[in-house]
Structures are given as structure tokens and as C-alpha cells.
Amino acid sequence: MLVGQQQRLSDEIRGLVERYGRQRNALIPILQELHAAHASISDFAMQVVADELGIHPSEVYGVVTFYQFLRRESQGRFVFRLCRTISCDLAGKARVARQLENDLGIGFGQTSADGRFSLEWASCLGMCDQGPALLVNEKVYTRVTPEQVHQIIEECKATFGAHARQVAHA
Amino acid sequence: MSAEIRQDVVGDTSRAPVSQIPKLGKKATGEAAGYIGGQVSATIDGHELKVPLGTTILEAAKSMGIRIPTLCHHPDLCVAGVCRVCVVEVEGQRTLQAACAYPITAPIKVYTHTQKVRRARRHVVDLLLSEHYGECYTCVRNNNCELQSLAKEFGVDFFRFGHVTEPRFEIDSSSYSVIRDPNKCVLCRRCVRTCIDVQEVGALEASGRSIGTRISTYLDKPLGEVVCINCGQCINRCPTGALHAKDASDDVWRAIEDPTKHVVIQTAPSPRAGIGECFGLPPGVPMTFQMNTALRLAGFDKVFDTNFSADLTIIEEGTELLLRLYKALVAKEPVAFPQFTSCSPGWVKFLEHFYPEYIPNLSSAKSPQQMFGAVIKTYYAQKTGIDPKDIVTVALMPCSAKKFECNRPEMDASGFKDVDYGLTTRELAQMIKEAGIHLPDMPKSDFDDPFGTRTGSGVIFGAMGGVMEAALRTVLELVTGKKVENLFENANIVPVRGFDGVRYVELPVTEVSPTVEPLIAHLVPNWDFLKGVTLKLAVAHGTANAKKVLEDIKAGGPFSKCHFIEFMACPGGCLGGGGQPIPTSPEIRAARAKAIYDEDAASEVRKSHENPAVVELYREFLTDGPCGHVSHRLLHTHYTPRGKYID
Numbered sequence A: 001m002l003v004g005q006q007q008r009l010s011d012e013i014r015g016l017v018e019r020y021g022r023q024r025n026a027l028i029p030i031l032q033e034l035h036a037a038h039a040s041i042s043d044f045a046m047q048v049v050a051d052e053l054g055i056h057p058s059e060v061y062g063v064v065t066f067y068q069f070l071r072r073e074s075q076g077r078f079v080f081r082l083c084r085t086i087s088c089d090l091a092g093k094a095r096v097a098r099q100l101e102n103d104l105g106i107g108f109g110q111t112s113a114d115g116r117f118s119l120e121w122a123s124c125l126g127m128c129d130q131g132p133a134l135l136v137n138e139k140v141y142t143r144v145t146p147e148q149v150h151q152i153i154e155e156c157k158a159t160f161g162a163h164a165r166q167v168a169h170a
Numbered sequence B: 001m002s003a004e005i006r007q008d009v010v011g012d013t014s015r016a017p018v019s020q021i022p023k024l025g026k027k028a029t030g031e032a033a034g035y036i037g038g039q040v041s042a043t044i045d046g047h048e049l050k051v052p053l054g055t056t057i058l059e060a061a062k063s064m065g066i067r068i069p070t071l072c073h074h075p076d077l078c079v080a081g082v083c084r085v086c087v088v089e090v091e092g093q094r095t096l097q098a099a100c101a102y103p104i105t106a107p108i109k110v111y112t113h114t115q116k117v118r119r120a121r122r123h124v125v126d127l128l129l130s131e132h133y134g135e136c137y138t139c140v141r142n143n144n145c146e147l148q149s150l151a152k153e154f155g156v157d158f159f160r161f162g163h164v165t166e167p168r169f170e171i172d173s174s175s176y177s178v179i180r181d182p183n184k185c186v187l188c189r190r191c192v193r194t195c196i197d198v199q200e201v202g203a204l205e206a207s208g209r210s211i212g213t214r215i216s217t218y219l220d221k222p223l224g225e226v227v228c229i230n231c232g233q234c235i236n237r238c239p240t241g242a243l244h245a246k247d248a249s250d251d252v253w254r255a256i257e258d259p260t261k262h263v264v265i266q267t268a269p270s271p272r273a274g275i276g277e278c279f280g281l282p283p284g285v286p287m288t289f290q291m292n293t294a295l296r297l298a299g300f301d302k303v304f305d306t307n308f309s310a311d312l313t314i315i316e317e318g319t320e321l322l323l324r325l326y327k328a329l330v331a332k333e334p335v336a337f338p339q340f341t342s343c344s345p346g347w348v349k350f351l352e353h354f355y356p357e358y359i360p361n362l363s364s365a366k367s368p369q370q371m372f373g374a375v376i377k378t379y380y381a382q383k384t385g386i387d388p389k390d391i392v393t394v395a396l397m398p399c400s401a402k403k404f405e406c407n408r409p410e411m412d413a414s415g416f417k418d419v420d421y422g423l424t425t426r427e428l429a430q431m432i433k434e435a436g437i438h439l440p441d442m443p444k445s446d447f448d449d450p451f452g453t454r455t456g457s458g459v460i461f462g463a464m465g466g467v468m469e470a471a472l473r474t475v476l477e478l479v480t481g482k483k484v485e486n487l488f489e490n491a492n493i494v495p496v497r498g499f500d501g502v503r504y505v506e507l508p509v510t511e512v513s514p515t516v517e518p519l520i521a522h523l524v525p526n527w528d529f530l531k532g533v534t535l536k537l538a539v540a541h542g543t544a545n546a547k548k549v550l551e552d553i554k555a556g557g558p559f560s561k562c563h564f565i566e567f568m569a570c571p572g573g574c575l576g577g578g579g580q581p582i583p584t585s586p587e588i589r590a591a592r593a594k595a596i597y598d599e600d601a602a603s604e605v606r607k608s609h610e611n612p613a614v615v616e617l618y619r620e621f622l623t624d625g626p627c628g629h630v631s632h633r634l635l636h637t638h639y640t641p642r643g644k645y646i647d
Helices: A003-020 A022-036 A043-051 A057-066 A088-091 A093-104 A146-158 B002-009 B031-036 B057-063 B115-130 B146-153 B189-198 B231-237 B249-257 B270-280 B288-298 B307-331 B344-353 B354-361 B368-384 B400-404 B425-434 B456-460 B465-481 B543-554 B586-601 B612-620 B630-636
Strands: A078-083 A118-121 A134-136 A138-141 B039-044 B046-050 B085-090 B106-110 B178-180 B203-209 B215-218 B244-246 B262-267 B300-304 B390-397 B419-426 B502-508 B534-541 B564-568
Touching: A003 A022, A003 A043, A022 A043, A022 A057, A043 A057, A057 B203, A057 B215, A078 A093, A078 B231, A093 A118, A134 A146, A146 B419, B039 B057, B039 B115, B039 B564, B046 B057, B046 B502, B057 B106, B057 B344, B057 B502, B085 B115, B085 B419, B106 B465, B106 B534, B115 B146, B189 B231, B231 B244, B231 B564, B249 B262, B249 B390, B249 B419, B262 B288, B262 B368, B270 B425, B270 B456, B270 B586, B270 B612, B288 B586, B300 B307, B307 B368, B307 B456, B307 B465, B307 B534, B307 B612, B307 B630, B344 B543, B368 B390, B368 B612, B390 B400, B390 B425, B400 B419, B419 B425, B456 B465, B465 B534, B465 B564, B502 B543, B534 B543, B543 B564
Parallel strands: A078 A118, B039 B106, B262 B300, B262 B390, B390 B419, B534 B564
Antiparallel strands: A078 A134, A134 A138, B039 B046, B085 B106, B178 B244, B203 B215, B502 B534
């Protein structure tokens, strides 16, 4: 990372620390904000956050590796998370999964070459009565059918700025 | 009182949520106890006892003499409650409770070994074993392993949940000091609590989640590449062989068996107080002279006492302090104050990483280990006519960081690697056993000349406050011209001793000697500048405490007004070092400290400047005196600002 980028990122983190405070319990909100802004949390950012909060980078690393929604590697602009638990399975998850793979052209755990889409499994989304459940970024789709998958992807593509690859700060 | 002390040394609650801080780790005493009623009744296995509110079931049972097995629990560390080995049945509770993490707040009935409890514990141990790879007889902790003991205690006779038959992780031997073998790790997080709470280094922390959880460094980098001070406190608290020191004994044996090599060993004070524990003796039985005999039997050509170079350190570091005071008070030059001790390589690396801006405060004097190495390969080589390239210097230390220290690239003042190998107490005990020697049975014998004189001032380097006390014995005597015995009873400067994490002492200098000792007469004209000065001193051990002191200095608090501060990386000082026998606890460290102070009291010479070997060294070899050119070349060093950011 260039020095200028590091400086900008450090300033950004300091701003977040101003907002959330220096207590340990500010760690997760700060990481979430960082993740939302950059689609990932860089190795440098973890060290700055640790420094600002007076804790150790290994502790921040521990938190980042614990939570599925905090990532070190950058992800696509739209992250598709399909619930893989048993009730969604019974509701026909497998066909939805195949449709997603076909339409997006990527497998689970992968990000499309244009950086627009990531596909992964999620643990229970808590929509067991309305499965199969799909989470796209922060929006939940329930009772998803293979036919709907195409439409959901089109919705994403039509979103303002969808063509812009999200710039990771790493 | 003892509880208060423990609070200071360990049990840091900085990682607890803010709301819990006042409650954690403190028993209800004083007003709170009076307000709620204080005592509460606990019935454990039918025995009733009143305990202070908030006492854990484990503590209550212990006070009744009832043993509850534990694994993740450690007397130096905060409660974790992660291993579940200590589960007990509590009447009225549906599930079993972890005794270590259950504070008694209401009358309670506990059963510690019902069938349900025994079966659960056995299953817990079975589950731990199912993830634990390693054949016990190839393990460094064989016969001193808490998991092995538990397996025996619970009669484990087969692997109920299977067993790992192949190593799944690479062994990380990137560090000069600490080797990590994640295959043997049972995720008890004792190392994590040690590294973060006791030492404030944070090299190790749990990462990942669920079955993917590992103890890892930042970004899972090799330990040698992250911020680690090599103190080895994690080793001392690891219940299994997942953490151990990098063993140099094979190299040492090879040197001993090479007829062209002259192998000398220097032995530090703390291993003597601890090594007996490796031979089944209780803590605190000194083995100094038995060890000398054993070392010669094992094949070392000369056995020297690190106390000699500890005394040398005092002369150099004490002179440096007096010079700094002189510069500050008389010449009015800008000088870095307070001066920090530099004997503890863990502390030195801590400072280099976390507070590099304070490197000028660090005494430039090398640690006793490195001074001795340089003296052996120059002065001793000359004196005996042995080519220094044929001399192998081995250092017996209570310390894993000393292994890193002797490998620092700048430690070659003699033209060779000053100290070739650092051995820990545990490794030397192993070598002695390999040689077929039962240490306690050895006849006693003395150290070899020319560094033979034992001094008490060197011995106490092993205990917290020891460097300070030794320095004061010399500095006070030089400055006041009075015997220290006249200032402190039996020259025991008790105010700087003890086990509390941080200690602050003020010593007013009311009168000064009219003459300056010839050794340093060329450096200061007279002592008048110290008359009426109050020397402000502090002692801190455990780098979490060091951090508190440094933060105070940064903020301009009372410690910033100090003149001299002793820092030790390990709780209790060197006697609690990362190379000392396992286990460790406040009681064990106190017993070792007693052995050290007893040896000091029994020494003929108890002041560094009276050590005849040191006096002779200055007369014959370091002819331009302490902090002179020769001593600067051989006995002083420089430090590396490392910072805490890694790429």
C-alpha cells in the first residue's frame, strides 16, 4: 500500500474512532464501517485499528477471522449468500444453488472476474419457514425459486453504479 | 494483602467488557461484603463452609481440601472457563457448571464427583485427545504434561472419539526462542491470556471459529516475524507441549565432545533456585554447588558464575547512571531520564517494539550474559592463551529471550559470536539427566577461577528489584562513602524487594563522601552535586506493568520524575523466567526468591564494586575504567527501533 493511501486510511480510522470511542466494544462497529466502505479489511487497517484502540493486531485479526461478514480479501459488489441449512435444503435449495452457479458463472466461494458478484454459503439465515433463503448484500429474498434467480441478478445489474468494481483499499 | 498483590502482577481486566471490570477477579471484601452480608454458605460434597460472596466453586473447594481437576485454569491468569474439565453438579441447575467460572452468590450445594460429573469430564478429556496429535514419548513435556496427567487421572484407555494420527499443522520454529507446535494445542488459551494480560505483547490470540479455531499470530505469520518479545511466559503456562523453547543442547553436546573446543558455561542465579524442581525437589532448594560438580561431570571445561558479569553490569550501569546525573545536574546537558535497566532481553525487545522513542533511556550496558561472553572471548582467552575461536561459551539462563539476545547480530564485540548458545534451566536439567547424574546427590564444588568469587549482589539479579538493590548497594556506598550496612540493616535494601507489579521508592541523599573512588575519579570531580538530591527509583516486572509505567512517563506522571527504573519482562523477575521449570505460580516464584535471597545473605561479598575479580578486570584489562573506550567496545551495545507495525 502506498504511503498516501495508508495516510488516508489511517485518517479514516481515526475518524471512526472519534465517533465510536476507544473502548474495546467499539471494535466491531469500526470494523463494520471499514468493511462497508472498502469491501474488505486490509492487514494495515487491522494494525491501525488495534493501535487506536490500544489493543493488539492479533486481537483484531481474531475478530476479523471469527466473523463471516468481515473479510480480509475483497469480495464482489454483490455478495450472494445462500442458506445451506436443513430446512432450506428441504425447500429446494439445491436447484437454486445450481441456477446461481449457472447464471453467475462462478462456484460457491468464488468472485466473478469483473468483481461484481461473489457467491457463498451462509449458515442459517433464520428464515426456516420461508426457505430457500438468499441474502444479497443486506437484502433477504425468501422462497427463492430458480426462475427468480435470473430476475434477482438483473435487479443487481440495474442498480446504480453496479458496473463500478468496488475498489478495495488493499 | 496477597490478593491485592496478585491484582497488580496479574489478573489484568483490560480485556473484560467495561461493565464487568469492577466485578471480575475481586472477592467481595470491605464495604461491599458488609453491605450484602459478605459470607455465603457453600456445601460441597456434603461439607459446609462459609465463603466470601463471589468466591468461585473451585476456590471454595480448594479451601476445603477438595480437588477439582482443571486445565485452562491457571493461578496467574484470569478465568476463562473454556476447557470444561472442572465441571461440577450444582443442585437446582439442569446442566453441569464450570467450577472455575462459577461465583457463589447464594447458598449452594455442589457435588464434585457424581457419575454424571465423572462421565462428562472423561468425555471432555476424550474430546481434547481426539484433536491432540503427538506421541507422549517424543514430547518435550513427557511426564510433565497436564493433559497426560488428566488422561491418566480419568483412566483413559482408548480413544473414544478417535485420535489424530498424522500431524495437521506445520511446526513453527522461526523464532530463536519459542517453538509452536499447533498439533499439540488444546486451545485452552493460557498462552493468549499470558501474552495479552500478563505481558501486553499480544503475539498470540485465537483466530477463526468453531472447529476452525486456532491459536495464531497476527495474520498467521511465523512467530519470528511478528511482535514477540521471546519472554517464554507462554511456554511456562502451556499445559501441553504446544509451546516450547528452541533447544540448543544438541549443539552444546557436540561442542563438548569436540576435543578442539574449550567449552565454558556461565550459570545465572535463577536456574540454581529452580533446577531442583526438575529433579523432584520442592521449589526453593538451591542447587548452586551441586550443579557446578554436575556440569564438570557432564563435560564442561570451566564453570563460571554469571554473578561476575552481573557485578560488572552494575559497575557499568551504575557509572552510566552517575554520569547521566552529573550531566543533568552539573553540566545541564539534555540527558534521557529515567535510565532504564537493560538486563532483561524480553524487556529490551518490548521497548524496541512498543516504545522505540524511549531507547535513549535504556542503559547502553549489555546484559550480564553478553558481557560475560565478550569478557571470556577476550580477557579470559588472553589470560589462558586459548584462541577465542576455539572457545565455546554457553549460558545457562532462566530465560528463552536470552537465546534471541545471543543471536543479535551486534553481539560480536570479541570478533566472534560472544555467547554461542543459550540453555534454559529445563534444557540443562535434561542434559544432566542424559549424563546419568542425579543432581541433588552431587557433592558440592565451587566455581572456577578467575571469576570464582561469589557475590550476593549478582545473585539477587534473579529476583524482582535485585538489579536495583545491587546497583544501590554500590552507588550509595560510592556516593555517601558510608557502608550500606549503616544505611540499611545487613545491606538488605528491603524497600525495593517484593512481588507487587510496580514499586516506587524515594531515597534522599543527605550526605556525600568527600572523596571519589579512584575507579571513577576521572569521570566526576566530586559528589557535591548529589547532596540533597532525592533519588527516585522504581521497579516493574511483567511487561504489562512496564507498559503502565511507560504510559505514566509519557503522560508526565510520577514515574517520569524517576532517575532509575528496573524493568524485568517476567513476573517475579528472572526467577519466573520463560526458561524455568514448569509449572509456575506465585507460591513457586516466592520460594525461588527466598532461595536467592538466602544465597545473597550467605555470600562473603555482597557488593559489586568489592568483587575482587571485577576489580582485577578493571586493573588488568579495562584499564580506562567503567564506561571507558575498552568497556564501551566490549560491554556496551546499541538498540534497534523495531516498531509494532509489520508488513
